[in-house]
Amino acid sequence: MSLTLYGFGPSRSLRCLWALEESGLDFDYVELKFQSDETGGSQHSDYVALNSQGKVPTLKHDDFVLTESAAIVNYIDALANGRFIPQGAQARAKYDEFSYFVLSELEQPLWSTGKHRFALPEDQRIEAMFDTAKWEFNKAVKAFQKLHPLSEYALGNSFTFADCLLAHTVHWAFRFKIDVPQAYLDYRDRMFERPAAVRAFAHFS
Numbered sequence: 001m002s003l004t005l006y007g008f009g010p011s012r013s014l015r016c017l018w019a020l021e022e023s024g025l026d027f028d029y030v031e032l033k034f035q036s037d038e039t040g041g042s043q044h045s046d047y048v049a050l051n052s053q054g055k056v057p058t059l060k061h062d063d064f065v066l067t068e069s070a071a072i073v074n075y076i077d078a079l080a081n082g083r084f085i086p087q088g089a090q091a092r093a094k095y096d097e098f099s100y101f102v103l104s105e106l107e108q109p110l111w112s113t114g115k116h117r118f119a120l121p122e123d124q125r126i127e128a129m130f131d132t133a134k135w136e137f138n139k140a141v142k143a144f145q146k147l148h149p150l151s152e153y154a155l156g157n158s159f160t161f162a163d164c165l166l167a168h169t170v171h172w173a174f175r176f177k178i179d180v181p182q183a184y185l186d187y188r189d190r191m192f193e194r195p196a197a198v199r200a201f202a203h204f205s
């Protein structure tokens with residue numbers, strides 16, 4: 001079996017790289033050049049053939065191609081015999097609730113900040129949105145604390161792939177200089193000390 005992940009740096013591909021390292025599966029990692037149409041770039045036709053938006057991550061498993069970081073993380077769990085996502089209808093539903101909240105409520109204002117800071121063409125960037133994004137993020141964090149109070153791990157007493165999603169998203173808040181409660185930063189630090197997370201960072205740093 002051939003398993004290849006395409007990504008760059010601490011982008012959303014890090015979630016999948018970390019999940020792969022946790023899984024123990026054999027894989028290759030291809031670090032792309034951000035928004036470049038040169039060979040090895042995310043806008044090169046070879047890569048756009050896999051991911052039509054030229055975005056990361058993309059996972060290629062033999063001839064099967066998958067995009068969307070959360071879908072990739074879930075697929076890695078399936079390849080690893082379901083060891084990293086809670087089983088059972090309600091436990092799985094709570095994992096889904098958690099991950100959709102992280103992606104649609106927490107990540108959204110953070111990535112809006114990233115897009116308007118560096119990812120969008122310069123003439124499309126709007127500085128006035130930064131305060132709104134901070135406000136939205138703070139509101140979402142307050143709701144999240146009630147919905148899924150933080151403990152040692154994202155969900156319950158053991159590591160799950162929900163940790164790859166949350167710790168990475170908290171790291172984005174930190175990188176984009178958006179305030180996040182200290183308990184979340186401490187949690188991110190604990191998660192990033194995991195040997196698999198250290199190995200994931202080593203692929204590109």
Ligand SMILES: N[C@@H](CCC(=O)N[C@@H](CS)C(=O)NCC(=O)O)C(=O)O
Nearest residue numbers: 011012035055056057068069070119
């Ligand atoms: N919803 C997608 C978002 C993918 C995405 O926007 N990736 C960013 C990096 S984190 C990207 O590749 N941006 C390149 C660009 O906007 O040109 C996912 O979670 O995989």
